[in-house]
Amino acid sequence: MQTTFKIRRFTPADLDRVMHINQTCLPENYSSSFFTDLYERFPHTFIVAEENGQIVGYAMCRIERGIIGLAKKGHLISIAVLPEHRRQGIGYALMLEVMQAMLLYEATECFLEVRVSNTPAIDLYKKLGFRITQTKKSYY
Secondary structure, X not given: OOOOEEEEEOOHHHHHHHHHHHXXXXXXXXXXXXXXXXXXXXXXXXXXXXXXXXXXXXXXXXXXXXXXXXXXXXXXXXXXXXXXXXXXXXXXXXXXHHHHHHHHHOOOEEEOOOOOOOHHHHXXXXXXXXXXOOOXXXXX
């Protein structure tokens, strides 16, 4: 499979398109201020995938402190790829990029939440080395 997309950091000019992708792909939708806040606090972990000059996917994260407060953990807040651009390696590339970027913030681990019914996402995360550590009843 030939890669025709590129991964780059989010810029404020991308906000409307990222919000469109979020609203198209996911039931949990965020305000523009939520996206902007994450970008301002953690710009390295807010990235987009672009194909033919058009944003087709994004991933955004934040860095959190562990229970004791010493360890830093990367938290994947949201990732989405437009349906017509899935199964091309975009989600995988987005994940690799944000996990690498978390190191810039000295995160020692990464976590995320995913619906138990979202088998394609779970398969992707397992491929990347994630493991299920907890199932939250009625999370979504």
